Amino acid sequence: MIKKLKKKYKKLRKCFKKLSFNKMKYRKYxxxxxxxxxxxxxxxxxGRTSNGNMYYILKELLTNPSYKDYDIYFTVKECNKNNIFKALEKYNLDNFKTVSIYSKEYYKVVATSKYLFxxxxxxxxxxxxxxxVYTNTWHGTPLKCLxxxxxxxxxxxxxxxxNFILSDYLLYPNKFTMDHIINDYMLENICNSRPILGGYPRNSVFFNDDIRSQVREYYEINDDIQVIAYMPTYRNHSVPQGKTIENTYVLYHLLELDKRLTDKQIMYVNIHPLASSRIDxxxxxxxxxxxxxxxxxxxxxATDCLITDYSSVMFDYALTKNKIxxxxxxxxxxxNSRGxxxxxxxxxxxxxKDVDELLNEIITDxxxxxxxxxxxxxxxxxxxSCKNLCDTVILNKKNIMPTFEIPKNNKENVLIYVGNMAKNGITTSIKNLLLNLDLDKKNYYINxxxxxxxxxxxxxxxxKSIVxxxxxxxxxxxxxKEEIIYHLYNNKFISASTxxxxxxxxxxxxxxxxxxDINFSHAIQFCGYEASPIMKYSKFKCNNIIYVHNNMVEEIRTKNNQRKDVLSxxxxxxxxxxxxxxxxxxxxNHFCETSNKLVANNIIDYNRVITMSMDELFIDNNTIINTGLEKMKTILNSNSKKFITIGRFSQEKGHLRLxxxxxxxxxxxxDTxxxxxxxxGKLYNSTLEYAKSKICSENIIIIKSMSNPxxxxxxxxxxxxxxxxxxxxLVIAEADMLGLPVISTDIDGPRQFMLKNNGALVENSTNGIYTGMIDLLNNKVKxxxxxxxxxNENAVKQFENLLA
Incomplete structure (x- = not known):
């Protein structure tokens, strides 16, 4: 007992070392x-950069008298703290404060600022x-899929x-961007933010007639010099020794370009800091x-030409009318990798596609x-654009920029926690359920x-192809205080209810x-496992439902993978x-005498199973067959009698006694x-070794990882x-629909299904399984x-009754 307590104490100490006390202050604020x-x-x-939309919003706030009484903060990483001041010093603008991300001051400002951009x-x-009031401007018109x-x-x-869901305003530079983000982040029906169609703050500079001359004068660039900007997309393809493929290609291209550019041309390169730091x-x-x-x-x-590839900068730079x-x-x-x-x-x-073509385009009008x-x-x-955005969001001026509502179909939203999506019965059952529900009745979201x-x-x-x-x-x-309580609970010093x-x-x-503020009508902990989501879903104020897919008493006894206090x-x-x-x-009932129990049978996708069974035998890249593929095919095509079971390599499946x-x-x-x-499953190797130890090992075929069994x-x-x-x-039903006689041990779970349909139950023992297998051979099981x-029709009704 003392040893156990010491172990828990050490675990607690380790947990507290990882805590962020500044973040805890955020809750207090x-x-x-x-x-x-x-x-x-x-x-x-x-806080990684001070460029882009935020820079121009900051300039607007610092130069517009309407905001002279506001406290203005800009998030920075500590190492970049001075960059924003340097960028603004030429305008004599310094009436704002920087806050270093993760600092105590940062969490305080995030917690207390009225306006967030x-x-x-x-x-x-x-x-x-x-x-x-939270405004998310995003950072460009997307070419690449999001x-x-x-x-x-x-x-x-x-x-x-x-972040989109939490926002009050979502700024989009065009309808194309608005439509794709609303669709591809699935914001319809769950997001109350108001989209704004308005120009990007950063693009307002392209309408400034003086900025070109100011920049060129500062850097002493004559009017007859062609200034070229090269802004490629960052490619994060890692290779050994900490180098990148991008770095190799960029360096080669720059060396070739430098040889061929004239003294009347300057190329300014803006690439990812990681790649840029490796270039001299x-x-x-x-x-x-x-x-x-x-x-x-x-x-x-101030440039005359832009070279890029797949970056959204092309959409903005087009405003200059210069060559891209x-x-x-x-x-x-x-x-191909992005879409x-x-x-x-x-x-x-x-x-x-190459430097020769690029040089030709640079010198061509x-x-x-x-x-x-x-x-x-x-x-x-x-x-x-920038002024109009600030007037709309902060000063609450109306009808300055076009604003919209994200569409809603007025159907109920149902949230379903699906667990880790392993290749098991729970994942199969949620997939089958979603495929058989009338998805036009409600909006379903997996979580x-x-x-x-x-x-x-x-x-x-x-x-995700379904919902x-x-x-x-x-x-x-x-x-x-809450961290202490939570860690005491995690280490079983206190109960879930406490x-x-x-x-x-x-x-x-x-x-x-x-x-x-998503309005859910129902929150369903469909997985039925995992303590943290179980506790979280119990706190929804809407109707909440938890599924029971297994005998949890046995799960605790054999695997110790659940907490009795959590389930109770x-x-x-x-x-x-x-x-x-x-x-x-x-x-x-072992956990509680509850009156809120209902039966919701799993859906059985019989059409899919029958269709897949007719496919050619397919072996995945990760499939392992202990006998080899050809021998297995020979056995399958023989007249020998073949028994089969399908289930993860886990203790409760009883593979060893089988x-x-x-x-x-x-x-x-x-001839069997x-x-x-x-x-x-953890027992794959031990199952393999156990089969090898038997005199009939040549007649035991063990297959691991097969997408179509x-x-x-x-x-x-x-x-x-x-x-x-x-x-x-579920495999009992799948075997039955393919015309196989089935036997099952007489256990909770399959028992009622087998009894209702005149199935064959056998004693829950090795001898019971043996007797059942002999009955199968002797055609005593139909x-x-x-x-x-x-x-399935009945199972769908049962699920819909849960939501009634």
């Missing part, structure tokens, strides 16, 4: 400090208070989506890094017509934690942090406890085989469910032939 009606905070890329996102800790359409990271959109610009005669004294767009206004060249030397590789909204070949700008492009993407830009699904992205792709989604981004923001009682306010803020709290707190089979009732039972069968009939198919299932003769305990045992269409 939210609670104790009033909102400062005359405070404005501007933040760009988490950001061109990307606030970090996941951010909770918008009632009374704060949000759910991004090829690379669609599952990671959570914090961006969350002293080696060049005609190429320089873009200077920092002027903001990037101020400097661009797209240097797309890696077009196929780059765009684009527009075909780059349809843009009016010349595309070049502009010969293309970009008027339609400018009309489509730049028609809202003006000299007064998940991104880091937990990174190994199951193929399952995520399947689900929209809202990831959970970041963690609860707690006070020091923790929940003391953290009631924290959970209210956590729901606001995660979902803003949940089953007593949620409005409804949905059991996938009536057999779960006794298990639920092997023992099969050995006894094989001793009586050598056993197939075991599993997707994952139904092609094998269809070719087998009998299905055996050998589990010690189960939820429902197919159940369930009417799965009728079964």
């Amino acid at each position: 939210i609670k104790d400090l009033p909102i400062n009606e005359k405070s404005i905070l501007l933040e760009s890329q988490h 950001n061109d990307t996102t606030f970090l996941p800790f951010f909770i918008k208070r009632n009374g704060q 949000g759910k359409n991004s090829n690379a990271d669609a599952h990671l959109l959570g914090n961006v989506q969350r 610009y002293k080696m060049f005669k005609h190429i320089k890094p873009m200077p920092k004294y002027f903001e990037t767009y101020e400097f661009l206004a 060249i797209l240097f797309t030397y890696d077009e196929e590789e780059y765009l 684009t909204y527009l075909d780059i070949n349809t843009l009016p700008f010349p595309l070049v 502009k010969s293309y017509n970009d008027s339609e492009f400018i009309n489509n993407y730049c028609s809202y830009d003006s000299k007064y 998940y934690i991104p880091r937990k699904i990174k190994r199951n992205l193929s399952q995520f792709e399947d689900l 929209n989604y809202i990831p959970i981004q970041g963690k609860m923001v707690l006070t020091l 923790m929940a009682k003391h953290l009631d306010t924290a959970y209210d803020l956590e729901l606001k942090r995660s979902f803003g 709290y949940a089953y007593n707190t949620y409005d409804k406890v949905a059991m996938v089979t009536v057999d779960m009732s006794e298990s639920v 092997i023992d039972a099969f050995e006894k069968v094989w001793l009586e009939d050598n 085989y056993l197939f075991i198919i599993g997707g994952y 139904y092609t094998v299932l269809k070719k087998c003769n009998y299905f055996v469910l050998s589990s010690y305990y189960e939820g429902f045992g 197919c159940m032939n369930v009417d799965y269409k009728k079964y």
Whole structure:
């Protein structure tokens, strides 16, 4: 006991070392400090830069007398603190304060400023208070796909989506950008922000007739010098030794260009700081890094030509009417990995693939017509864009900029937590449910934690093709007292109910942090596992439902993967406890005598299973077959009798005792085989070794990771469910619909289904499984032939009754 307490104490100490005490202050500021009606905070890329929209909004606030009584703050990283002052010193503007990100002062300003502006996102800790006004300007017209359409990271959109939902105003430079962001971040029906169609603050500089001469005079650039800006997109393709492919290509191109540029040409390069830091610009005669004294767009206004590739800067720079060249030397590789909204070949700008073509375009006058492009993407830009935005957001002036409402269909929103999306019965059941529901009746959103699904992205792709989604981004923001209580709970010093009682306010803020003011009619903890989401979903003020997919008493006894106090709290707190089979009732009663239990059977996608079973036998790249593919095919196509089971390599599936039972069968009939198919599980290796130890090992085929096991299932003769305990045992139904006689151990989960459909239950033991297998061989077990269409219709009604 003392040893156990010492271990917990060490764990607690380790946890507290990781705490951010400044972030804890943020919660205190939210609670104790009033909102400062005359405070404005501007933040760009988490303080990494002072360029772009925020710079121009800052200039407007500092030069417009309407804001002389406001406290103005600008977020910076400590190392960049002086850059913003240097950029503004030429205008004698310094009546503002910088706040270093993560500092105590930063959290205080975020918590208390009335007006918040950001061109990307606030970090996941951010909770918008009632009374704060948050404007998100974003940072460009997108060529590359965003949000759910991004090829690379669609599952990671959570914090961006969350910031859009929390915003009061969303600024878009054109309808193209507005439509794509609303669609691809799935904002319809859940976002109350008001989109503004207005020019970008940073583009107002292109209407300043004096800025070109000011920049050129400062850098002593004569009028007869051609100034070229090169602004390529950053490519983060890592290679060994900390170098990048981008660095290699950029350096080569710059060296070649420098040789061929004349003394009447200067190229200024603006590339990602990581790549730029590895280039020694002293080696060049005609190429320089873009200077920092002027903001990037101020400097661009003084150039004669822009070279870029896939960057949104092309949409803004078009306002200058100067020539734009797209240097797309890696077009196929780059765009295949990202995806684009527009075909780059349809843009009016010349595309070049090598340095020779690029040089030719640099010295050739502009010969293309970009008027339609400018009309489509730049028609809202003006000299007064920045002033108009501030007047609208801060001074609350009406009818200055076109504002809209994000569409709503007035249907109820239903949130469903789906867990880690592993290849298991729970993921299959939610997929089947969503495929069979009438999705026109309500708006369904799946919910998940991104880091937990990174190994199951193929399952995520399947689900996101059916419904929209809202990831959970970041963690609860707690006070020091709450952190102590939470860690005491985590280390089982206090119960879930005690923790929940003391953290009631924290959970209210956590729901606001995660979902803003989205109105959900129902919040469903469909996974039924994972303590943190169980506790979080219990705090929704709407109707909340928790599913029970398995015998949780046995889960605790055999795996210790659940907390009894969490389940007891949940089953007593949620409005409804949905059991996938009536057999779960006794298990639920073990935690509480509740009257809110309902049965909601799993949907069975019989059409998909039957269709997939007719496919050619397909082996995935990660499929492992202990006998080899060709031998397995020979066995499957033989007249030998073949038993099969499908289930993860886990203790409760009873694979080892199934092997023992099969050995006894094989001793009586050598012309029999056993197939075991599993997707994952800790016991794969031990199951493999156990099978090898048997004299019938040549007749045991073990398959790991097979995306379509139904092609094998269809070719087998009998299905055996050998589990010690189960939820429902979906594979029983899948085997039945493919015409296989089935036996199952007599356990909660499959019991009622088998009894109702005249299925064969056997004693929950090795000998019971052996007896059942002999009965199968002797044709004493018949197919159940369930009417799965009728079964599903009833299951859909059960689910809809949960939402009634």
